[in-house]
Amino acid sequence: DIQMTQSPSTLSAIVGDRVTITCRASQSISNWLAWYQQIPGKAPKLLIYKASSLESGVPSRFSGGGSGTEFTLTISSLQPDDFATYYCQHYNSYSGTFGQGTRVEIK
Amino acid sequence: EVQLVESGGGLVQPGGSLRLSCAASGFTFSRYAMSWVRQAPGKGLEWVSGVSDTGRSTYSADSVKGRFTISRDNPKNTLFLQMNSLRAEDTAVYYCAKGGDAYSLGGHFDNWGQGTLVTVSS
Numbered sequence: 001d002i003q004m005t006q007s008p009s010t011l012s013a014i015v016g017d018r019v020t021i022t023c024r025a026s027q028s029i030s031n032w033l034a035w036y037q038q039i040p041g042k043a044p045k046l047l048i049y050k051a052s053s054l055e056s057g058v059p060s061r062f063s064g065g066g067s068g069t070e071f072t073l074t075i076s077s078l079q080p081d082d083f084a085t086y087y088c089q090h091y092n093s094y095s096g097t098f099g100q101g102t103r104v105e106i107k
Numbered sequence: 108e109v110q111l112v113e114s115g116g117g118l119v120q121p122g123g124s125l126r127l128s129c130a131a132s133g134f135t136f137s138r139y140a141m142s143w144v145r146q147a148p149g150k151g152l153e154w155v156s157g158v159s160d161t162g163r164s165t166y167s168a169d170s171v172k173g174r175f176t177i178s179r180d181n182p183k184n185t186l187f188l189q190m191n192s193l194r195a196e197d198t199a200v201y202y203c204a205k206g207g208d209a210y211s212l213g214g215h216f217d218n219w220g221q222g223t224l225v226t227v228s229s
Binding site: 001034036038043044045046049050055087089091092093094095096097098099100101 | 142144151152153154157166168169202207212213214215216217218219220221222
């Protein structure tokens with residue numbers, strides 16, 4: 001089974017910071033990767049799919065990159081609404097494996 | 108507007124059964140794969156089971172294989188998760204999630220329900 005590992009587990013930042021979260025796959029997954037944002041008590045929200053495609057309605061400060069085994073989620077200028085937990089997910093026709101999550105907290 | 112509304116959660120004893128439902132609206136349900144994803148208290152997301160648009164193909168995580176069964180009723184726009192032989196470690200909020208691409212098995216999830224809590228405890 002493919003394992004997804006995110007780093008860091010926790011990230012402390014201030015409003016306006018540029019923030020990057022990394023997700024590594026245990027083997028190549030091409031670009032079959034999504035990123036989600038979850039605010040405590042709420043359902044996850046899709047941000048990015050196919051590694052770099054921005055979901056409709058998601059602010060352009062969010063961007064995704066990478067392919068193969070290493071992927072990134074970048075927030076170009078952190079906003080107050082962005083303090084949340086972020087998950088990467090590898091998906092294929094028969095499963096969907098999530099990373100363990102990265103919590104972005106206020107410094 | 109896409110809406111996914113889960114129901115059927117609650118408190119159940121170890122070894123018991125529960126059936127979750129997810130009522131879908133705002134899109135052509137029969138064109139999209141659907142999945143269940145769970146989140147144990149204070150923990151991360153775990154994909155549980157997925158079903159193709161037609162319902163003919165289903166897949167489950169090893170942790171629930173043989174105990175949980177996913178199904179769907181396309182005329183009634185409803186997704187189900189039958190959970191048997193429940194264990195304490197199945198305690199979680201269960202979300203239903205819509206596949207992002209029509210006629211595509213699996214894929215990313217572009218819409219989620221609000222979740223229903225399942226607690227397995229004696």
